[in-house]
Amino acid sequence: MxxxxxxxxxxxxxxxxxxxxxxxxxxxxxxxxxxxxFKARGTELVASLLAGQGPRAAVCASAGNLGQALAWSGRARGLDVTVVASRFAPAVKLDRIRALDARLELVDGDFDMARERAAAIAEHDGIRLVEDSLDxxxxxxxxxxxxxxxxxxxxxxxxxxxxxxxxxxxxxxxxxxxxxxxxxxxxxxxxxxxxxxxxxxxxxxxxxxxxxxxxxxxxxxxxxxxxxxxxxxxxxxxxxxxxxxxxxxxxxxxxxxxxxxxxxxxxxxxxxxxxxxxxxxxxxxxxxxxxxxxxxxxxxxxxxxxxx
Amino acid sequence: MxxxxxxxxxxxxxxxxxxxxxxxxxxxxxxxxxxxxFKARGTELVASLLAGQGPRAAVCASAGNLGQALAWSGRARGLDVTVVASRFAPAVKLDRIRALDARLELVDGDFDMARERAAAIAEHDGIRLVEDSLDxxxxxxxxxxxxxxxxxxxxxxxxxxxxxxxxxxxxxxxxxxxxxxxxxxxxxxxxxxxxxxxxxxxxxxxxxxxxxxxxxxxxxxxxxxxxxxxxxxxxxxxxxxxxxxxxxxxxxxxxxxxxxxxxxxxxxxxxxxxxxxxxxxxxxxxxxxxxxxxxxxxxxxxxxxxxx
Incomplete structure (x- = not known):
């Protein structure tokens, strides 16, 4: 996959x-x-499995690399990807996430605050929450x-x-x-x-x-x-x-x-x-x-x- | 090979x-x-063939990369490698050739002068001349x-x-x-x-x-x-x-x-x-x-x- x-x-x-x-x-x-x-190795699996299922949308929190990878893998499979990141993340990571057509939401806090926000989005929108390391x-x-x-x-x-x-x-x-x-x-x-x-x-x-x-x-x-x-x-x-x-x-x-x-x-x-x-x-x-x-x-x- | x-x-x-x-x-x-x-792709072939033959020595002229690659491939197969290069070649290339146990001879001229010197060494010593692009x-x-x-x-x-x-x-x-x-x-x-x-x-x-x-x-x-x-x-x-x-x-x-x-x-x-x-x-x-x-x-x- x-x-x-x-x-x-x-x-x-x-x-x-x-x-x-x-x-x-x-x-x-x-x-x-x-x-x-290396993050795309995981997001390729996530996106491949998700593409075979129902609602074709996912959200993740990311320090930057997972978000970029999920955006890449999701785009290749027609998924709607949202990434939540810290506004203090390196600009190059945030820019690449945007360039890969993902929706990027920034939180005024660190990665663990982005995790909370991503979970809230997933619950509110009823979409897949991709949790790095847990999934x-x-x-x-x-x-x-x-x-x-x-x-x-x-x-x-x-x-x-x-x-x-x-x-x-x-x-x-x-x-x-x-x-x-x-x-x-x-x-x-x-x-x-x-x-x-x-x-x-x-x-x-x-x-x-x-x-x-x-x-x-x-x-x-x-x-x-x-x-x-x-x-x-x-x-x-x-x-x-x-x-x-x-x-x-x-x-x-x-x-x-x-x-x-x-x-x-x-x-x-x-x-x-x-x-x-x-x-x-x-x-x-x-x-x-x-x-x-x-x-x-x-x-x-x-x-x-x-x-x- | x-x-x-x-x-x-x-x-x-x-x-x-x-x-x-x-x-x-x-x-x-x-x-x-x-x-x-990319040069090792070629020197791996050269050295593999040479290692199966008689005199286990070779000389090449190099702008730096071929010499480094031949030194690497030769060392792995117990060959005695001499590299002739311009003394104006980048220091990093010359340093790496030396670090790979090759004999390095510098000429006070450019790559084409190094080619002439390598040919002379090969003829004098009776060893294999490796000519990049010709061989x-x-x-x-x-x-x-x-x-x-x-x-x-x-x-x-x-x-x-x-x-x-x-x-x-x-x-x-x-x-x-x-x-x-x-x-x-x-x-x-x-x-x-x-x-x-x-x-x-x-x-x-x-x-x-x-x-x-x-x-x-x-x-x-x-x-x-x-x-x-x-x-x-x-x-x-x-x-x-x-x-x-x-x-x-x-x-x-x-x-x-x-x-x-x-x-x-x-x-x-x-x-x-x-x-x-x-x-x-x-x-x-x-x-x-x-x-x-x-x-x-x-x-x-x-x-x-x-x-x-």
Whole structure:
């Protein structure tokens, strides 16, 4: 059900990164597609199933990437898509959602406020609410990244996964733990948006009052209980990284791999930078999960300091 | 014989480019692999064949990308690789050749002088001379890009191919003309390095005394007669573009597609920019053939002016 354009994405060693990171590093590149993130794997499933049913409309809350992906998948199938996002989301994400013919509604708050608004719209209009990470299709779609990884799993030791709502981490984690149990599944979240990591560590939902991170794609405050339950089954670890490490990771991915990525996609490299001893001599795969970034902000981060 | 890592590269529509270009544009992305260009498709063939034979050594001249690719493919098969390049080649290309354990010899001249030196080394040492675009394996490797394109050829009208020595143009052109003859094959070269285009137009080899272009990957002065013969059979057109169009193309690929590319990889977009009427309403594929670029130079080009 997923357009092949979103599948079998590049997976390759980046040796130029390795002197600085002290381990073998491969990237799984999810940015080279029409929506520049892995999210379409899930929205293709959602939209395919929905297109076969009755009312052909859906609404989702999004930090930006899910909304863009649902807009793309919905447009391809004649669905009426509404996206609710924070007005503080990167302009490039909001612009692309509009360009894909979705109705975009902005809330004067963060992603968790957008979730409330999307739920209200769904109830009022009687249309499908697509809940990222809770709706199993979003996790199953993300899990196809894991299927592609395990085909090559004999060669690596750990996979680093950006942790936001949890679709990518539970989807990939489920597949990896089922089919390549020797591979360590490590989730990475910013210190400035630690709710799911705290929840994983305490084995119960922990919410926070606010977030403070440039990694807009993973900045949630209220973990979904059912997603936490899944994450507890499949994650070997969940680590938190500093903002300066995320920026250093983005800079290294540009300078040594030629990749312009959004902050969430640099979380894996940031995790290696913060704990080189843990990864020394191992082969680590990091999922470069998205590349939708405002270039002005990007240049401010990445150009602000010399490479090392 | 080609490592699958280099095959089945992303091919996708970039709608964000289209308002400025006035046509449907898809990119075939050849930068998401360990050598960041399409050249490994050919060197994988060369090295595989060579590894099965006697003397396990080879030398090539390179503008930078072939050398990096031959170093990669040779290292994987225990071959002894020597690369001859201009000392004016981008540092990032030379650094990566050295990092891949190849012997690098620099000449105080341009690519065509490096070709002469490589031939002398091959003769003196009695080792295999790998001649890009002349050796059929280099064209056959590049032709696999064409095979992947024709699988999707029903949906597009023209393919834009960077023209340097001619391996990519003759390889892709041969496959496209054989299997999807309705697709227009358009080669693109910088006005500052027009020798092969002039040769194609006059149907005889035309050399130039010098080159003057930022597109280092395609800056040759002396077309190879046998390659011209092939190009005459498969190219529908060969066009020349200005430096400012190449820079505008690089800038658009960054801003609208999130891709950092070397100048040669922006030739296709440059060709559309210079002749919007020709492509209006059509669906064009441009092969983004390489991403090895010195970032300081890149920022100087791309950051030097506003987007439009």
């Amino acid at each position: 997923i357009d092949p354009m979103f599948l079998d994405t590049p997976l390759y060693r980046c040796e130029a990164l390795e002197p600085d990171l002290g381990c073998a590093v491969s990237v799984k590149l999810e940015t080279a597609n029409p929506v520049r993130s 199993l299709e979003t996790c199953e779609g993300a899990a196809t990244v894991g299927l592609e990884l395990v085909d090559a799993a004999s060669s690596f030791d750990a996979v680093l996964i950006a942790l936001g709502g949890g679709a990518l981490a539970t989807g990939v984690g489920h597949v990896v733990k089922a089919l390549a149990p020797g591979v360590e599944v490590i989730c990475v979240q910013p210190l400035g948006a630690p709710a799911m990591t705290y929840s994983w560590r305490r084995r119960r939902v922990v919410t926070t009052d606010s977030t403070d991170t440039i990694a807009d794609g993973v900045a949630g405050r209220r973990p979904i209980p059912a997603v936490l339950d899944d994450l507890l089954l499949v994650a070997d670890d969940a680590v938190l990284v500093r903002e300066e490490s995320i920026i250093a990771g983005m800079r290294m991915l540009l300078h040594h791999a030629g990749l312009v990525v959004e902050p969430s996609a640099a979380l894996g490299v940031a995790a290696i930078l913060e704990d080189r001893d843990r990864f020394a001599g191992r082969h680590v795969v990091t999922i470069v999960c998205g590349g939708n970034v405002d270039l002005d902000a990007y240049h401010g981060w990445v150009g602000a300091a010399p490479l090392r | 080609i490592d699958p890592m280099f095959l089945d590269t992303p091919l996708y529509r970039c709608e964000a480019l289209e308002p400025d270009l006035g046509c449907a544009v898809s990119v075939k992305l050849e930068t998401a692999n360990p050598v960041r260009s 059929l394996e280099t064209c056959e490797g590049a032709a696999t890009v064409g095979l992947e394109l024709v699988d999707a050829a029903s949906s597009f009208d023209a393919v834009l191919i960077a023209l340097g020595g001619g391996a990519l143009a003759t390889g892709v052109g041969h496959v496209v003309k054989a299997l999807a003859p309705g697709v227009e094959v358009i080669c693109v070269q910088p006005l500052g390095a027009p020798a092969m285009t002039y040769s194609w137009r006059r149907r005889r080899v035309v050399t130039t005394d010098s080159t003057d272009t930022i597109a280092d990957g395609v800056a040759g002065r002396r077309p190879i007669p046998a390659v011209l013969d092939d190009l005459l059979l498969v190219a529908d057109d060969a066009v020349l573009v200005r430096e400012e169009s190449i820079i505008a193309g690089m800038r658009m690929l960054l801003h609208h597609a999130g891709l950092v590319v070397e100048p040669s990889a922006a030739l296709g977009v440059a060709a559309i920019l210079e002749d919007r009427d020709r492509f209006a309403g059509r669906h064009v594929v441009t092969i983004v053939c390489g991403g090895n670029v010195d970032l300081d130079a890149y920022h100087g080009w791309v950051g030097a002016a506003p987007l439009r």
